[in-house]
Amino acid sequence: MTEFSFRLLATDGAARAGEISTPHGIVRTPAFMPVGTQAAIKGVHHADVRAAGADIILANTYHLMLRPGAERVAALGGLHQFMGWPHPIITDSGGFQVMSLAPLRQITEAGVTFRSHIDGAMVELSPERAIAVQILLGSDIAMQLDECVKLPAEKHDIERAMGLSLRWAERCKRAFERAPAGRALFGIVQGGDDQALREHSARALAGIGFHGYAIGGLAVGETAEVMRKVVGETAPALPRAQPRYLMGVGTPSDLLDAVERGIDMFDCVLPTRNGRHGLAFTRFGPINIKNAHHADDKRPLDAESRCPAARDFSRAYLHHLFKAGEALGGTLLSVINLYYYQDLMAGARAAIAAGRYADYVAQTREAWAAKRDWPQC
């Protein structure tokens, strides 16, 4: 059993390249983690997720605790065996989805109570239960339960949620003492767009001590500028020796910005969600394959892509699949986008190692320049 560890291999300015070791294998950072909400990456076979270059995927505790149930997953051998993904898995705490999906939620010091969106049952999620569920699921990296506030918000609301998240962080850490050896727990920085609150949260979490630190409460309605500012101010307040994870972010441009500011890990539904809706991420910028001018275009999306689907199918055929309502179109574009995100991160890792990350970002943005307006995550 490998213990969890993080090795910093290279830095370039604030940007970092490293390697996380987990019981189920290595994660190269900066890392993009595809989202397998219900123990499946939507519309994409695990083999394609892996071939795209993903070292680790994220699964959602909220969904899995409701269906098929954490105890059932544990009885079936844990999440890795249940879903047939023998590589690293990170789980969130469930808190974010409770806030965004569950009706009738009530937050108290003890935890969150909510009505299941599946069968209407009342469910309690305390810091202790969030950890117990993640231990049952068997993820390599678990997240603390936190409260995330949508921006913009009043300072006293942000401060209250940040304070509650810190107290829950301590309870999560205690609860995690029961976790099998090798597994890791990350704390989550809150504090909205308030620099002082963010720094307080970051230092307090570091004082408690976690295997890694996430920045939560972003990609919840703020501008890209606010996101850059918060990440740029928060990352330096986090311990250098542990990985830093920016939750729920984001567009390719967001990823480049955040890596520049010292972030090591990302998760986002964007490559698969946009893929299902006909938007391909490519070296040449985003391409909406549903646009009529693709109907007669024999060219592939990117003849030099590492992704077979980007090379082997014409834009005309991909366009046809979307127009005809064939699910294969969404699958192919999701796969193409997963490759693109992984290649973007692989390029970042190589550039950081070579001390030329700024050039990499400039060249990547230049290639995108003909296209603009990345959709929001």
Place this chain on the structure above:
Amino acid sequence: MTEFSFRLLATDGAARAGEISTPHGIVRTPAFMPVGTQAAIKGVHHADVRAAGADIILANTYHLMLRPGAERVAALGGLHQFMGWPHPIITDSGGFQVMSLAPLRQITEAGVTFRSHIDGAMVELSPERAIAVQILLGSDIAMQLDECVKLPAEKHDIERAMGLSLRWAERCKRAFERAPAGRALFGIVQGGDDQALREHSARALAGIGFHGYAIGGLAVGETAEVMRKVVGETAPALPRAQPRYLMGVGTPSDLLDAVERGIDMFDCVLPTRNGRHGLAFTRFGPINIKNAHHADDKRPLDAESRCPAARDFSRAYLHHLFKAGEALGGTLLSVINLYYYQDLMAGARAAIAAGRYADYVAQTREAWAAKRDWPQC
């Protein structure tokens, strides 16, 4: 350019094993041809269709002539290049879908006029146009335009449609003289459940002369017993030296019955349609993966299957995917079913070659016996 040809390799009673040569490769018979209605097998990547063992797929002329359009497909290099399937392709004539899908259809001696279900435009499909469209698509095997009558039907209706189909067969053959070398045209036997009409149709088509002969107008509401009777009486009336194709059939049991009666080719949406609906075809009979008792079942569908998805995922996980509404479930079961159909045909070919087809059928049915009630195609 390979000319179209059929080589009979072995017979066992009326059952036949053979090999069809086409410009795009060999088709081993008895052959099951997965249905790629709109130039895509629903929810399944071409690579998986091929890996399952498919030598040839069927595409629907009706759908493709309406969207993306036959002239567009031709301009994009033909169907093989358009969809990225470099292996043999058969197209139907469009007639069957006109009857079943198009509103406001009108049949005259000249052909069929119908309203497109996509944009409401009035479209004419004559025997000549049906062949022209299939030549534009570039399929290796084209089908004559015919009129198919739903059973049960009055004898005079069946007789009228059979007579019209024969006259259209002659016109299709003339129109097909313009096809590039190597391509094949099949005639279609009609005649409903009337033995005399079927035999008349079969002999008249043989008199016109085609590269192969299909039995149409089955799997349209009749019982399995009627289907067996019609196939058993019609097949002997068809030329021995050409392939025989039973259109739109069927269940695994139907396939075994029809092979026994001398059929060489099949197409059916059943493996993919039922896969999307949670029904897996296996050596142990059909399994409805949505049934609650699979929720805790660690076993794969078939540990000894040639199909990775049947081996590598537990029934509990497949069940979860369906319960959670994850499209991956339908994809995996479709792939599993395509493998099963191909393996069933591979087993039939081997058994016929070994002169033990009756044993093969008996053993296969015995293994299914614990489960019954194959769904209808």
